[in-house]
Amino acid sequence: MRVSLPFLPTLLCCSAASLLLLLRWRRRKGLWRKVKEARQRHDRGLAQMEKAALGFRKQHPSVDTVSILSLPLPELSRKLRDGSLPPEQVFYAYVGKALQVTRETNCITDYLQESETQLQQAARPRQLGLLYGVPISIKDSINCQGYDSTIGFVSNINNPAAEDSVLVQVLKRQGAVPFVKTNVPQSLVSYDCENLIFGQTFNPLLYTRTPGGSSGGEGALIAAGGSILGFGTDLGGSLRLPAAFCGICALKPTGNRLSKKGVISGILGQKSVVAAVGPMAKDVESLALSMRALLCEDMFSLDSTVPPLPFKEEVYSSTQPLRIGYYETDFFTMPSPAMRRAVRETKQLLEDAGHTLVPFKLDNINYFIFNLCVRGLFADGGTSFFRKFEGELDKSSAGLLLRLSKIPDWLKTLLSWITKPFMPRLSSVVRSMRANTVEDLWSLHYEIELLQGITSALGAAEGPASWMSPTKTTLMHEGAKGQDLLPAAPDFSTQMTC
Numbered sequence: 001m002r003v004s005l006p007f008l009p010t011l012l013c014c015s016a017a018s019l020l021l022l023l024r025w026r027r028r029k030g031l032w033r034k035v036k037e038a039r040q041r042h043d044r045g046l047a048q049m050e051k052a053a054l055g056f057r058k059q060h061p062s063v064d065t066v067s068i069l070s071l072p073l074p075e076l077s078r079k080l081r082d083g084s085l086p087p088e089q090v091f092y093a094y095v096g097k098a099l100q101v102t103r104e105t106n107c108i109t110d111y112l113q114e115s116e117t118q119l120q121q122a123a124r125p126r127q128l129g130l131l132y133g134v135p136i137s138i139k140d141s142i143n144c145q146g147y148d149s150t151i152g153f154v155s156n157i158n159n160p161a162a163e164d165s166v167l168v169q170v171l172k173r174q175g176a177v178p179f180v181k182t183n184v185p186q187s188l189v190s191y192d193c194e195n196l197i198f199g200q201t202f203n204p205l206l207y208t209r210t211p212g213g214s215s216g217g218e219g220a221l222i223a224a225g226g227s228i229l230g231f232g233t234d235l236g237g238s239l240r241l242p243a244a245f246c247g248i249c250a251l252k253p254t255g256n257r258l259s260k261k262g263v264i265s266g267i268l269g270q271k272s273v274v275a276a277v278g279p280m281a282k283d284v285e286s287l288a289l290s291m292r293a294l295l296c297e298d299m300f301s302l303d304s305t306v307p308p309l310p311f312k313e314e315v316y317s318s319t320q321p322l323r324i325g326y327y328e329t330d331f332f333t334m335p336s337p338a339m340r341r342a343v344r345e346t347k348q349l350l351e352d353a354g355h356t357l358v359p360f361k362l363d364n365i366n367y368f369i370f371n372l373c374v375r376g377l378f379a380d381g382g383t384s385f386f387r388k389f390e391g392e393l394d395k396s397s398a399g400l401l402l403r404l405s406k407i408p409d410w411l412k413t414l415l416s417w418i419t420k421p422f423m424p425r426l427s428s429v430v431r432s433m434r435a436n437t438v439e440d441l442w443s444l445h446y447e448i449e450l451l452q453g454i455t456s457a458l459g460a461a462e463g464p465a466s467w468m469s470p471t472k473t474t475l476m477h478e479g480a481k482g483q484d485l486l487p488a489a490p491d492f493s494t495q496m497t498c
Contacts, residue, residue, distance in 0.1 A: 031393050034157040038148070038197050045111035046099060052116060053096035056088070065093040073134070073228050073286035080133035083124075087133030091119050091177060094135040094227065098180055101226035105202045107217040108180045109140050110147050115179040118172070125175075130293035132175030137227035139215050140184045142277070143262040144168055151264055152186030152195030154393055165262025166302045167231060167277055167294070174293040182217025182230065186397040187388060188266030191241055193217060196394040203245060212245035214238040214266070218280050219246035228281065229290055233263060235275040236373065243280060250280045251287045258294055259303035267385055272376025272444060288316060321354045326468040332365045339470040346468060357468075366428065372451075374432040376444060381409060381435030401433075409434045 057063070068090055071079070079085035102108040115135075125132075138144060141151050143161035145168075150156040168178055186195040193201040193216025201216050203209040204224035211220040215232025219242030222230050232239050234252040243250035255274030263277060279290040292311045300308040326347055328340050335343075347357050362368075378385060382405025389395045395402055404412065412434050420427035436444065 027391070028393065031154050031391075034154055035197055035393070038150070038157045042109060042198065045113070046102065046108070048113055049095050049099045049111045053092055053099060056092035057096070060089070063089050063093070065089075065096065068093040069097055069225055072283060073281060074289055076228065077131065077134060077289060081128045085133075087119060087177070090133055091115070091135050091179070095179065098137070098221060098226035101204065101221055101224040105204050105207070105211070105220040105224060106199055107182050107201045107211075107220040107224075107226070109150075109183050109198050109217065110144075110181040112138075112144060112147065112179050112181065114146070115177050118177055129174030129176070130289060131171065131229075134176050134229060135227065136171055136176045136178045137180050137182055137218060137221055137230035138168065138178050139218055139230070139232040140181050141188060141214075141233060141264040141266075142167060142181075142231060143264070144178060144181060147181060149264045150195075150197055151184055151188055151266060152197060152397070153388065154197065155391060157197065161262070163262070166259035166299065167262070169302060170259075170294055170296065170298045171231075173298045174296070176229075176293075180221070180227070182215075182221055184215070184217060185213045186392075186394070187385070188214040188233070188235070188238065189385070189401065190214060190397055191237070192397075193220075193242075194397065196392075205247060210245065212242035215242045215250075215280065216245075219243060219248060222246070222280055222282060223248050229286055230280045231277060231290075232280055233260075233275055233277050235266070235273060235377075239276075239278050239280060248280060248282050249284055249287055251278045251291070252276050253278050253291075256306060257309075259299060259306050261303045261305075266388075267377055268388075269384060270377055270379065272379060272441075272448060273373055321356060322466065323356045323358055324350060324466050324468055325358045325360045327360055327362065328470065330362045330365050330469070332369060335470040343468065343470055350468075370428040370432045372444070372448060374429055375436070376448070378405070378433045379436045379441050379444065381405065381412075382433050383435070400429075404430060404433050 076090065080087055080090065098108060141149055143149050143165040145164045146160050148157055148160055171178060183193055183198050183201045185193050190213045192210045193213045201211055201220050203211040204220050210216065215238050218230040218232045221227045223246035234240060239250040239252050253276050255276045258277040260275065260277055265275065279287050281287055295309065295311045300306055326343060328343050329335050351357055382401065386402060386405035389398060389402055412430050416427045416431040419430065
C-alpha cells in the first residue's frame, strides 16, 4: 500500500510523537520501579529492626528498657564508659523505641544494619570515646557508607555513598553507633518534611502537624524518645525550626565549626548563605557533650578546612555573667502571644540568674532577607535548583520557587513590578531570584563580608555574648507546602534553639 506524499509529514510527526510518549512512559515506569525498590528496602529495614529488638528481648527479658530510655545523655554516657551499663542493652532499647516511633511518625528512612555488626565486633578499647556505645541518628543528607542520601529525589535512589561523611567517621571514632537515617523534605528547601519516596513525617506532639524541616525526621525521632542524640544540617532554619516545632534542643554552630565533607546540599555550589552541621537532643548538656566529642583531632585531621579549635570548657563552665541580646519580634514574621510570653519569661529567668539582657532591634530586615539570603541562594536565577528537579516524578514540594526558577529574568522583573503594590514580599522574592552577573555576585559576597566584620566588631566591643529570639510557629501540613519561600533569619552567627 502506497502512502500519498501529502500525508507523509503528518504520519512522521505522529510516529515521532508516539515514540516520544512511549519513551517518556518507559522512563517514568523505570522511576516508579526505583521508588518501589526504595520503599521495599525501607520496609525490610524496619522488619530487621523488629527482628533485632524482639530477639534481644527474648534473650534478655529482665533488661529494663524503660529506665535505659529515661537516662539523659551525660548519665547514659557515664554508665556506658564505666561499664555499669552494657552497650548492647542500650542499643537494642533504642532500636525497639525507634521502631515504635517511626510507625507512629514515619521518621526513619534507613536502618543501618552494620550498626549491629559494629556493636558485636567492637572490643572495649583502652581509651573510650566520649560517646562510647551511644546510639546516634543521622539526617538523610549526611552520607553513611553503603546507603543512599536521596534528599527526597528519585534520581538519587540506588546511589549509595562510597564512604562515611567526616562527621560519621568522627562519631564512630568517639565510640558512637549510628543506627538509623531520618526523613527530609525533597531538596531540603522546605519547612515541612515530606517527599515522594518515604512520605510525610508527622509531629509526635500532634500528628496533624509537621515536625518542621528540613531536619524534621530527626526532630520527630528525638522528641518521641527514639534517639538520644541526632545530627542535622541548617541553612535557613533546618535545625532550629524542627527543634522549636518538636520541643527539643538544637545547636546551629558557626558554618565551618563541624565538617560538611560528605554532607549533601539542597543547592549545590552556593556559598553566599553558609550551611552548618549541628546536634539535636532533648537538653543543652547533651548538645555540649556532643560538641566536646566532635571537636577533636580526628575532626581536624580528616577535614583540614575545619579550624582546629577544641571545645572551650572554661567558657562553657564559667559562672561569669553574660550579656545576652534579645528581641521579641523582627517585624518580619510576627510572633504569637505565646512566643512573646516565652521570650519574656526566659528573659526574666536569665536576669534572675545574674545575666544582663540587652534589647536590640533588627534594622533593614527585609533587605537582609531578600537582597542577601534569597538573592544569595538563587544567584544563578534558580537554574541549579530547577535542574535538580528535571525528570523527577513529583515537583510539588518546591512550589512557587520552582515555577519562578523557570521563567526568564525579564518576566521576573515585570512580575516584581506588577505585584509590588499589593504583594510586596512576593515582589521582593521574584526580584531577588533574577540571575546575577559575576560582578553582582562578587559585590554580594563583599557586602556579606562587611556585615560579618561589623558583627565581629560588635562582639569584640563587649557586645552581647549570645542572642535570644522567638522562632516560627508550627505549620499545619496543608499550610506548610507554600511556606518554603523565606529563610528563618539572616543568620550570620551561632544560634541555639531550646
